[in-house]
Amino acid sequence: MKKYFILFGFMTAVLFFGCGKAKVSVTLAGSTAFQPFAEKIAEKYMASNPNITVTVQGGGSAVGIQSANSGAAQIGMADLVKLPDEAKSLTSTVVAQDGIAIIVHPKNKAVNLSIEQLRAVFNGKIQNWKEIGGSDAPITVVSREAGSGTRSSFEKIVTGITLVNNAVIQNSNGTIRETIANDENSIGYISHGILNDKVKALMIDSVECTTESIIAKKYNLVRPIFLLTKGAPEGEVKNFIDYILSDEIQAMIKKDGLLPVK
Amino acid sequence: MRIPPKYTQIAAITILGAATVFTVAILIFILVFVLEKGLPILSLNFLFTSPADMGRSGGIFPILIGTVLLPLLAIIVAAPLGIATSVYLVEFTNESRITRLIRFGTDCLAGVPSIIFGLFGFIFFVTILGMGWSIMSGGLSLAFMILPTIIRTSEEAIRAVPKAYREVSFSLGASRWQTVRKVVIPNALPGVVTGVVLGIGRSIEETAVVIFTAGSSLLIPTSVFDSTRTMAVHFYILAREGLSMENAYGTAAALIIAVLIVNLTAYFMMHRFIAKRN
Amino acid sequence: MKLLGEKGVERLLSVVAFSAISALGLIAVFIFIEGLPFLFKYGIKDFLLSSDWRPDAGKFGIYPMIAASFWVMLGAMLIGAPLGIAGAIFLAEFVPKTVMNIIKPAIELLAAIPSVIYGFIGVVVLAPVIRDLFGGPGLSLLAGAIILGIMIMPTVISISIDSLLAVPVSFREGSLALGATKWQTVHMLTTKAAKSGIVASIILGMGRAIGETMAVIMVTGNSVMIPHSPLESVRTLTANIALEMSYAIGMHREALFATGVVLFIVIIILNSIASVAIRKKVIVK
Numbered sequence: 001m002k003k004y005f006i007l008f009g010f011m012t013a014v015l016f017f018g019c020g021k022a023k024v025s026v027t028l029a030g031s032t033a034f035q036p037f038a039e040k041i042a043e044k045y046m047a048s049n050p051n052i053t054v055t056v057q058g059g060g061s062a063v064g065i066q067s068a069n070s071g072a073a074q075i076g077m078a079d080l081v082k083l084p085d086e087a088k089s090l091t092s093t094v095v096a097q098d099g100i101a102i103i104v105h106p107k108n109k110a111v112n113l114s115i116e117q118l119r120a121v122f123n124g125k126i127q128n129w130k131e132i133g134g135s136d137a138p139i140t141v142v143s144r145e146a147g148s149g150t151r152s153s154f155e156k157i158v159t160g161i162t163l164v165n166n167a168v169i170q171n172s173n174g175t176i177r178e179t180i181a182n183d184e185n186s187i188g189y190i191s192h193g194i195l196n197d198k199v200k201a202l203m204i205d206s207v208e209c210t211t212e213s214i215i216a217k218k219y220n221l222v223r224p225i226f227l228l229t230k231g232a233p234e235g236e237v238k239n240f241i242d243y244i245l246s247d248e249i250q251a252m253i254k255k256d257g258l259l260p261v262k
Numbered sequence: 263m264r265i266p267p268k269y270t271q272i273a274a275i276t277i278l279g280a281a282t283v284f285t286v287a288i289l290i291f292i293l294v295f296v297l298e299k300g301l302p303i304l305s306l307n308f309l310f311t312s313p314a315d316m317g318r319s320g321g322i323f324p325i326l327i328g329t330v331l332l333p334l335l336a337i338i339v340a341a342p343l344g345i346a347t348s349v350y351l352v353e354f355t356n357e358s359r360i361t362r363l364i365r366f367g368t369d370c371l372a373g374v375p376s377i378i379f380g381l382f383g384f385i386f387f388v389t390i391l392g393m394g395w396s397i398m399s400g401g402l403s404l405a406f407m408i409l410p411t412i413i414r415t416s417e418e419a420i421r422a423v424p425k426a427y428r429e430v431s432f433s434l435g436a437s438r439w440q441t442v443r444k445v446v447i448p449n450a451l452p453g454v455v456t457g458v459v460l461g462i463g464r465s466i467e468e469t470a471v472v473i474f475t476a477g478s479s480l481l482i483p484t485s486v487f488d489s490t491r492t493m494a495v496h497f498y499i500l501a502r503e504g505l506s507m508e509n510a511y512g513t514a515a516a517l518i519i520a521v522l523i524v525n526l527t528a529y530f531m532m533h534r535f536i537a538k539r540n
Numbered sequence: 541m542k543l544l545g546e547k548g549v550e551r552l553l554s555v556v557a558f559s560a561i562s563a564l565g566l567i568a569v570f571i572f573i574e575g576l577p578f579l580f581k582y583g584i585k586d587f588l589l590s591s592d593w594r595p596d597a598g599k600f601g602i603y604p605m606i607a608a609s610f611w612v613m614l615g616a617m618l619i620g621a622p623l624g625i626a627g628a629i630f631l632a633e634f635v636p637k638t639v640m641n642i643i644k645p646a647i648e649l650l651a652a653i654p655s656v657i658y659g660f661i662g663v664v665v666l667a668p669v670i671r672d673l674f675g676g677p678g679l680s681l682l683a684g685a686i687i688l689g690i691m692i693m694p695t696v697i698s699i700s701i702d703s704l705l706a707v708p709v710s711f712r713e714g715s716l717a718l719g720a721t722k723w724q725t726v727h728m729l730t731t732k733a734a735k736s737g738i739v740a741s742i743i744l745g746m747g748r749a750i751g752e753t754m755a756v757i758m759v760t761g762n763s764v765m766i767p768h769s770p771l772e773s774v775r776t777l778t779a780n781i782a783l784e785m786s787y788a789i790g791m792h793r794e795a796l797f798a799t800g801v802v803l804f805i806v807i808i809i810l811n812s813i814a815s816v817a818i819r820k821k822v823i824v825k
Contacts, residue, residue: 027394039316039480055479055489057395060787072394086789140677145762146595147787168677168773169762171783174503181504182668183678198504271723275634281626285697286643288690289650292661343559350557354550366815367561373744373811374567374804375751377778381785381800382567385574406563413560439549467654470753470782498656498754514657525652529645 024236029057030064030077031149032172033098033191034225037253038077044252045243052236058172061149065090068228074237076228079149079191081156083226090228095244097259099192100154100221101201101209103177105184110134112203115158115220121187124164129185141167142179142188153223154189189221193257214259225258293518300515303508309516313480317496318506322513324482328397328490329520331483332476333465335401336408341458343405344412348454351413352420353442372410379407380474388475395489400476407471408461415460419453419535420446452535459528466521469494493517571804575797582791587798593764595784595792602799604766608681608774609750611767612760615685616692616749621742623689624696628738631697632704633726644701651694659758662687667759676771679761685770687759688752692745699744703737704730736817743814747807753778777803 028038035058042054059067061078065087068076078087079098102118104110110133113121120126122141130136141164144151150173155161168186170176176188181198192209195201201209204221213219233241243249250260311321347364355361383403393399423446431441447454469492477489478499491499493513500510579587582600590601627647631640662683671678707730715725731738761773762783775783781796781803788796 036316043314053481053484053488055477055481057477057479057489058786062787062789066789070389072388084789138675145783145787146593147784147789147792152596165765166763166772168679169764169775169783171757171762171786172503174505178502178504179679182663183671186677267721267724271721274723274727275630278626278630278634281623282630282643285623285627285693286647289647289653289694292653292657292690293650295661295665296657343556346553346556347559350553354553364557364561366812367564369815370808370811371560371564371567373747373751373807373814374564375753375778375807377751377753377781378567378571378800378804378807381781381797382570384785385797386566386570390570406567409560409563437546439546463652467652469654469656474785494654494656497654497660501656501660502758510660514660517654518657521652521654522649525649529649 303512336404395477415457578794616688619689628700659755662759699741
């Protein structure tokens with residue numbers, strides 16, 4: 001019962017006295033590829049810095065750039081091969097590298113694609129798995145929506161892609177993974193950092209998508225992750241970015257599948 | 263050959279009955295599907311601990327707070343506006359072009375898709391007024407969305423108060439406003455509250471508006487300008503991103519139970535109100 | 541309130557009474573401010589009738605989305621309306637009142653199940669079934685139509701029952717006294733008398749089907765293409781906005797608001813038709 005009273009009192013307090021903020025807050029917004037890492041880092045950071053609130057919003061790389069520009073977030077997150085013009089006025093810090101894994105259902109027999117085959121699949125030139133080492137079944141291409149950082153990086157690296165128009169479109173890394181995990185005949189691409197055993201990553205030009213091959217620069221589907229700030233980062237914002245670049249956190253993100261910059 | 267009417271009747275009833283059973287069966291299937299998987303996860307502990315690792319483990323305490331605060335704020339804004347509108351429509355004007363316009367506006371607002379409320383809230387509250395993704399932006403956008411529900415329900419409730427009550431009040435020398443305050447509103451109260459409760463239900467169910475205007479922070483909000491998440495949004499993110507199916511089902515069960523409680527409350531209040539009137 | 545006096549209160553109320561219509565106006569103004577300039581800049585005809593939606597290449601044709609919204613809505617109506625109306629007739633005419641008084645509110649309660657839950661069930665239950673039975677990606681027009689059809693059923697049932705019950709008992713008694721069976725009475729008389737209410741329920745269901753967002757995003761697969769078969773993946777107007785909004789900047793963003801303008805206009809037209817239909821019912825009564 002006591003809990004309910006505390007809850008009620010708390011809510012009343014929030015509603016009526018909520019406007020006076022005592023805590024310092026840092027907001028990050030943008031890339032859904034980096035969002036899970038940012039949230040995990042934020043949780044860790046707040047545990048050791050209780051007077052600071054770090055809020056992480058998704059939205060995508062474009063939101064990251066936009067909200068850093070407008071001030072809606074102090075830090076924008078973007079995962080792009082090349083930053084667009086809108087981001088020119090912002091200070092960018094690369095905090096990690098991220099591979100793009102080409103994924104299929106674990107039961108799919110295909111194991112390796114050449115870059116040309118990959119391009120042909122996403123262009124709709126190859127439409128059946130039997131042409132590329134799978135069983136006789138039509139390919140369902142799954143891609144991200146226009147404007148996504150992962151999609152534009154993917155298309156820039158692979159080059160020459162005009163997405164086949166019956167491609168299923170999903171709007172986040174996690175959703176693509178779930179869609180692929182539910183459909184044996186589908187193929188898609190996600191951030192290497194969020195691979196799990198519900199899906200299988202294909203080799204590209206006979207190179208496996210692993211942390212080692214990415215660091216060794218053998219696996220080519222890699223893009224940097226930028227944190228964007230208006231002007232040089234300072235105060236709490238700088239502290240937080242420095243924290244992300246610290247050895248401890250860089251080691252942590254490496255363990256979780258991103259590639260450290262140091 | 264003409265089929266005897268008796269047989270067409272039997273055939274018709276069979277088909278209609280089958281359609282009804284089918285409809286009810288689908289709806290029951292959905293409830294059972296979610297509750298069966300979600301109820302075992304639902305516990306006081308699940309409700310009152312904070313999520314960890316983006317909701318992969320832990321409970322939904324901050325989300326519970328968001329689910330209470332957003333509809334609460336929406337109601338605080340929309341209820342007075344909606345009730346005042348319906349009082350005006352019933353008590354202070356006769357049918358005219360203006361009342362028709364107001365009613366038409368209300369009907370249209372009721373039909374506006376939630377994504378439009380989301381877009382509007384995002385551009386107006388979040389961006390132009392600079393409130394950011396926050397409880398404030400989300401609550402105000404939801405208030406816009408539930409306003410028609412409240413207006414319609416309380417209008418019906420106020421209209422249902424017998425004319426004789428008002429006439430007695432007037433004959434005792436009461437003014438129009440005194441009559442409204444002392445006679446009409448108290449008698450229409452259960453119906454008016456039903457509208458408010460339905461508005462709360464609508465806000466709890468909503469996902470698109472909340473994602474666009476209140477963001478999706480998992481932290482316990484400390485002010486109305488903090489971002490938050492409701493159960494519907496949390497469920498959507500957990501299930502879509504494949505973070506944790508267990509917690510997604512747990513959240514879905516909590517969400518469905520909350521929605522059922524709110525709507526059952528509304529239903530029984532309305533029922534009692536109607537029973538009392540007759 | 542005493543300070544205001546009688547006249548003051550009335551004046552205050554008469555101002556507040558415009559809250560809903562001002563809200564509608566405010567929404568319209570801001571969506572239009574963001575979307576209309578784009579429409580004129582890009583060309584209304586190109587925007588509405590071109591099938592090329594490639595925001596990165598500066599191509600913004602939403603014809604595939606308009607077609608998809610239409611087909612998904614039509615499919616939902618083909619599934620939801622007959623079942624809903626059949627259910628309404630059965631419950632209103634052929635079932636004891638006490639039974640109806642339990643089932644009707646139960647169905648209305650189910651209208652309150654959040655759309656994300658319908659969408660989720662569409663993804664985990666319905667899409668795999670469609671994929672296994674008919675092929676294709678499973679996330680498809682058909683899946684969207686079925687889920688939306690189920691979602692609008694409670695709306696259709698509830699309003700149709702109300703309008704069937706509003707038909708005076710004397711009508712029915714007269715027909716029965718003339719020797720007609722109950723079914724003859726229902727399909728030749730009661731449903732005809734309740735027609736405008738039933739039509740209104742269908743139009744409101746259409747509005748709900750076109751406006752639904754979250755469930756549709758989850759189950760239709762969101763491909764940008766004009767559907768040639770119900771098994772293909774499609775993207776509706778609402779899905780287009782919700783999918784890409786968070787990523788869009790510049791022209792792309794304006795184009796999404798312009799999509800909102802189109803959606804807004806369609807919905808207002810549908811609602812106007814529905815409110816005319818409902819008003820007719822009132823006059824008939």
